[in-house]
Amino acid sequence: MSICYLNGSYQTKFDARISIQDRGFNFSDGVYEVMSFSNTKVINFQKHINRLNLSLKELKIHYPFKNTKTLKLILNKLIKLNKLNHGFLYLQITRGSASRNHLFPKITSPNIVIFTFNTKIDDKHIIDGVKVNLTSDKRWSRCDIKSISLLPNVLEKQNASENGYYESWQIRNNYITEGSTSNAFIINKKNEIQTHPANNFILGGVTRDSVIEVAKRLDLKIREKAFTACDIDTCKEAFLTSTTVRILPVVKIQKNKINNGKPGLITRKLMSEYNDFINSQINGKY
Numbered sequence: 001m002s003i004c005y006l007n008g009s010y011q012t013k014f015d016a017r018i019s020i021q022d023r024g025f026n027f028s029d030g031v032y033e034v035m036s037f038s039n040t041k042v043i044n045f046q047k048h049i050n051r052l053n054l055s056l057k058e059l060k061i062h063y064p065f066k067n068t069k070t071l072k073l074i075l076n077k078l079i080k081l082n083k084l085n086h087g088f089l090y091l092q093i094t095r096g097s098a099s100r101n102h103l104f105p106k107i108t109s110p111n112i113v114i115f116t117f118n119t120k121i122d123d124k125h126i127i128d129g130v131k132v133n134l135t136s137d138k139r140w141s142r143c144d145i146k147s148i149s150l151l152p153n154v155l156e157k158q159n160a161s162e163n164g165y166y167e168s169w170q171i172r173n174n175y176i177t178e179g180s181t182s183n184a185f186i187i188n189k190k191n192e193i194q195t196h197p198a199n200n201f202i203l204g205g206v207t208r209d210s211v212i213e214v215a216k217r218l219d220l221k222i223r224e225k226a227f228t229a230c231d232i233d234t235c236k237e238a239f240l241t242s243t244t245v246r247i248l249p250v251v252k253i254q255k256n257k258i259n260n261g262k263p264g265l266i267t268r269k270l271m272s273e274y275n276d277f278i279n280s281q282i283n284g285k286y
């Protein structure tokens with residue numbers, strides 16, 4: 001039976017209960033993180049904590065743990081209780097439970113839910129790459145906050161899937177911002193790795209950040225500047241990143257084949273180097 005963490009105690013997922021007045025449930029008033037772990041090591045842990053802190057601060061929700069070490073102990077215990085070697089952690093913090101009122105409640109404490117989950121990345125996606133649709137970005141202008149309010153993302157991901165695509169890349173004011181569940185990259189005609197800057201119009205992905213770090217080590221040129229659909233027409237390669245899939249080659253964007261419909265060499269190099277980067281964290285080098 002899978003064990004989760006709920007407000008200070010470890011319970012089976014079956015037993016865990018949350019109030020119908022939880023503000024996450026009523027207002028999407030909360031934030032989340034998805035982290036991966038291997039050999040009980042949480043990958044890119046500090047980057048996830050930094051983003052969690054930013055999201056909480058922006059929503060004026062108090063950091064509910066004594067310190068980062070406390071949270072790390074909780075995560076490690078949860079991984080141990082679930083007897084898992086590798087997988088993912090979902091952590092959600094809402095403002096708390098209170099009678100329904102848009103105004104922040106005067107007295108309440110955050111509701112914390114953490115559980116583990118597993119998802120198998122389709123080998124075909126890693127080897128052959130994926131297809132991406134282009135759609136308009138219908139989200140608010142604080143996409144940098146990892147808010148649990150994900151309706152536009154859910155609708156876009158579903159729309160992509162129903163139309164035979166793996167992901168939707170969203171367009172705001174002519175520029176591709178990011179995917180519905182991942183960050184978007186191209187290798188432009190100057191051989192630069194180009195992606196939207198980490199501002200309020202995208203979620204600053206932890207994988208995005210780490211891939212940029214890895215690319216710099218490989219002496220690859222990075223251009224954090226938004227690109228357009230026209231830039232896609234002339235790009236050499238494309239890929240997407242997220243914690244759950246790491247890096248996936250993008251081989252077709254709408255009707256446009258990228259690199260003749262094959263994952264590109266730079267993308268392959270980054271995938272392999274990123275796997276090494278993660279393995280060194282697991283083996284304790286980072």
Ligand code: PDD
Pocket residue numbers: 034153178179180181182183203204205206207208241242243244
């Ligand atoms: N989503 N952009 C969006 C909109 C996302 O939802 C995600 C990840 C990313 C990539 O962020 P990171 O590299 O930190 O995982 C970018 C997670 C995995 C999810 O909601 O399940």
